[in-house]
Amino acid sequence: MTDLLADRDGWLMTNCSIARTLDVVGNRSTLLLLREASLGTRRFDDFAARVGISEPVAAARLKQLVADGLLERRPYQEPGKRTRDEYVLTDKGAQLVPVLVALRQWGDTWAADDAGPSVRLEHHDCGAEVHAVLRCAGGHDVEPDELDVRPGPGLLRVDSE
Amino acid sequence: MTDLLADRDGWLMTNCSIARTLDVVGNRSTLLLLREASLGTRRFDDFAARVGISEPVAAARLKQLVADGLLERRPYQEPGKRTRDEYVLTDKGAQLVPVLVALRQWGDTWAADDAGPSVRLEHHDCGAEVHAVLRCAGGHDVEPDELDVRPGPGLLRVDSE
DNA sequence: AGGCTGACTTAGGTTAAGCAAAGTCAGCTA
DNA sequence: TAGCTGACTTTGCTTAACCTAAGTCAGCCT
Incomplete structure (x- = not known):
């Protein structure tokens, strides 16, 4: 899958973008909250109920998602109700949608109920x-085994030996 | 982002493919082990060292990944060395590569080091x-805000009220 | 036969993530 | 102004995910 593997031990993974992303969204409840946000959920109670987590956890994770800039908190008011805050996906958060779609599609293939997937995504x-x-940028479809891994500008190498 | 939101509380998320996928790969070390497998790592010690986890954790996660069918364990022998086992991605595991690529690309955009990403993926x-x-199946590129969510065959609805 | 090496396992302890149950608090509605 | 409701917070506890350090074990090499 890569032809730089021979060199693999010369790399340091301290600047791995996957690891950095997981530092932000690397736990179950965070990703499920983002799933809900992407489905249009906006209110605190709905997030907790639909994800199936307790209120303290929902409060902590939503707060962190706002701090990380994936959700934006903004006031709104339904007619005849008091003002309250809603949580909506920012652009930064919306750019995680491909991750959610990829996770969903793997689950549809490998872990679905006998009845089939619960949800279908349409254009x-x-x-x-x-x-x-x-x-690829050349417009070709790429299979997982057609990937080459190349060093990027931020690659840290081991200080010789 | 969806026009079925109005009905959202009539759904049950017990059959969510995202949640089911996260049941399998929903923790940091598991995903990082899959990253390594996709980069070509095969030996136990290398997995532990390159992911940056301890041996007990590496052993437990690798065992689970084999049990879940994402990695296959098979004997091999380097010339002049004794036989040992290596871990290689199965097809089931390789189908998670889009998840890894999507995570990496989000990190490249939103969480990269000043120097830039450490790795570049090429076709x-x-x-x-x-x-x-x-x-979409019609061949169009789809943006996150162009998704419609439709009920699938496995959607469980609340038993009325 | 004895030692080395890679691949784990065992033991013991810490931190993070989760829960349930109960409390707080702001601001409409009546 | 009193109450209700949505949105949290606080308390106290359990479980899961890690760690370090040390131990085991199989099999080629000498």
Whole structure:
């Protein structure tokens, strides 16, 4: 899958983007809260109930998601009700949607109920089913075994030996 | 982002494919082990060292990954060395690569070091950079805000009220 | 046969993530 | 102004995910 593997021990993974992303969204309840936000949930109680977590956990995770800039908290008011805050996905948060779609599609394939998946994602414009796929800048579809790993500008190498 | 939100409380999320996937790969060390497997790491010690986890944790997670069918354990022998086992990605495991790519790309954008990402993914055939994108069966690129959520065959509804 | 090495396991302890149950508090509605 | 409701917070506890340090064990090499 890579031809730089021979060199692999010369790399340091202290600047791994996967690890850094997991530092932000690396736990179950955080990702499920983002799932809910992407489905349109906005209110505190709904988040807790729909994700199936307790209120203290929901409060802590939502607070962290706001602090990390994935959700934005803003006041709103339903007619005849008092003002309150809602949580909505920021652009930064919305850019995690491909992660959610990829997770969903793996689960649909490998871990679905006998009845099949509970939800189907469609392209709003044409109604066709949506998938997460790998594609290169040259426009080709890329399979997992067609990836080459190259050093990037931020790659830290071991100080010789 | 969805027009079924109005009905959202009529759904039960007990059959959510995202949650089911997270039941399998929902913790940091598991995903980082899969990162390593996708980069070509095969030996126990290398997994532990490159992910940065202790041996007991590496042993437990690798065992679970084999039990879940994401990694396959098979004997191999380097010339002049004794036989030992290596861990390689199964097809089931390789299908999580889009998740890893999507996580990496979010981290490259939102959490990278000043120097930039440590690794660049290229299409083996043409050398162009690879991304995880959303695409519909009609061939259109899909943005996160162009998704419609529809009930699937496995959707459980609340037993009325 | 004896030692080395890679691949684990065992023991003991810490931190983070979770829960349930109960309390607080602000601001409409009546 | 009193009460209700949504949105949290506080308390006290359990479980899961880690760690370090040390021990085990199989099999080629000499």
